[in-house]
Amino acid sequence: MTTAVETFDTLRGKLTGTLALPGDPQYPALATGFNVAVTPKPLAVVEAADERDVAETVRFAAATGHAIAVQATGHGLVDPLEDAILVLTGRLGECVVHPEGWARVGAGVRWQQVIDAAAPHGLAPLSGSAPGVGVVGYTTGGGLGPVARTFGWASDRVRAVEIVTGDGELRRATPDEEPDLFWGVRGGKGALGIVTAIEFDLIPLTTLYAGALYFAAADAATVVHTWREWSASLSRAATTSLAFLQLPNAPGVPEPLAGKFTVAVRFAWTESAESGQAALTPLRAAATPVVDAVQTIPYTAIGMIHSDPADPMPFSEKAGLLSAFPAEAADALLAAAGPESGSPQVIVELRQLGGALAEAGEHPSALCHRDAGYSLILIGVPVPPVLPLLGPHAASVFTALDPWVTGGALPNVGSGTGAERIARSYDPATLERLTAIADRYDPANVFRAGQVPVRRA
Structure with missing residues (x-):
């Protein structure tokens, strides 16, 4: 045997x-x-x-x-x-930037490599908030980045993918060649195969007026309600998010934030610094920040806006989408996760969507939920003594916000597997089409493991 x-x-x-x-x-x-x-x-x-x-x-x-x-x-x-x-696929490290405005990268390339390679040409990719994340997984899951309200989803910038499908064939998918694969791989994440290389358009951008304002817990209600009203009036030159932070008292965490409850307002402005300063004035006037880190930065420093962890760590996540964020929702979020709530979460983040994110791409794709107003994610560190508290608390936050919860989820935002997560990621028509494409290109159903497969054995 x-x-x-x-x-x-x-x-x-x-x-x-x-x-x-x-x-x-x-x-x-x-x-x-x-x-x-x-x-x-x-x-x-x-x-x-x-x-x-x-x-x-x-x-x-x-x-x-x-x-x-x-x-x-x-x-x-x-x-x-x-x-x-x-x-x-980490060894697939090809990274070529074409000065006329596009790039080709292998599946092992991280965003910072592309950012650094594109900068000398006055170009930038639609990278995520964490430049250490891989290009392919981020892009095939949609790609919601720090300048997304201005320039849209990263997946809408894709020109071509090279992908090994479930029958073991390496195929090239473009709008004209293998169009079903091209439709499905942009938003379908890993459901249809293993992407080995991807080609995408870059944007002409070298600097941003961007960063974060951090406010004390005592100002949380004022800041949340000001942010809610202010963000609703922003032009698409602005991309912003609001986060409740409870960062540890640990090396690398700035003293004003370490071991404290703070409220961060992340902000990226793609027009002039002067107009960005004017746009941000209502937030600076709402309360005195304990840290004001909004300034003109090179695009190569885009990771400082969110300052996401660069090193592996334990975490748990729960994510979803909101249709709106009225005053009642702001009060509900403050009550459920604000400074007086006893929240065990390290981060509770609300990202404003809309702008270019609400528009259809040049070529249709499997990415759903473009009409959502906000993305919400809760992140905790699953270690004693808070480990048993994280899941129930996260569920209670979504219950508190239930009138505005859409039931949908973005493939890349928050972890999860199984039929329930898949159903939240795609509307029925999209899921039916993804499944049909997978049946055709993966008859043995080898891609049934991982984060967002459309079928299960």
Whole structure:
């Protein structure tokens, strides 16, 4: 009888990259993710050296009945993957910026690499708030970034993708070539295959008037209600979010924020600094910030707006969408998660949507919920003594906001798996079309593991 090790040795012999099984010295370092609260335990890990390794692994999985999951940076790992082969694409590092306004990158490239490569040409990508996140996973999940109200979703800027589908074929998808794949991979995340390279348009932008204002807990109600009214009147030159923070008293956390409840207003303005200062005046006048970090910055420093953690850490998330944020919703959020609530969450963030995000892209895609008004996410650190409190509290916040909760979710915002999460990510017509495309290109249903598959075994 052929053993599991012998079966995987067949695959190992076809790879240029590395294959690691449980017990192999390389396995612990490869089978890891950004969220250290999740311990991946895949059947095997393949660190692909090129797209041929990806195709060989997918063909092997289809032939042997195994599932496939994929990661580049580990930010999207949300379950143990105990019945799957984990394909790592971090070594696919091609990054070419074309001065005429577009880029081609491999699946292992992170946003900061593209930002730095584009800057000398006066260009910028529609990156996320955390420049250490991988380009492909972020973009295929829609891509909601710090300048999104001005320029829209990152997925709408995609020109082409190269993708290994469930039949083990490497295909190129554009609006004219494999148009169904092109439609589905933009918003469908990993449902239709493993993207090995992606091409997308850049924007002509070198600087921003951007950063964050941080306010004391005593000013929370004033700031929330001012932000609510002020943000509703903003032009699409502004992208903003509001966050309740309870950052630890730890190295690297500024003293005015460490160990305290604070309210952060994130702000990015894509027009002149003078007009940005004028636009921000009502927030600066609402209360005196304990930290005012809004200034003219190079686009290469875009990560400082949100100052997301750069190192792996444990966390739990719950996310959803709101249709609106009236005064009653602001009061409900303050009561449920504000400074007097006893909230165990480290971050409760509300991002204003609208502007260019509400508009259809040049080419239709699987990205849904463009009509949502706000994105809400709660992030906690699941360690004692707050561990048992995080889930019930997050649920209570959404209950408090129920009149404005749409029931939808963005594929990239918040972790989650399974049919319930999939149904929240896509409307019925989109999910039906995604499923039909997956049936065609993945007859063995190898892409049934990971964050947002459209089918389950």
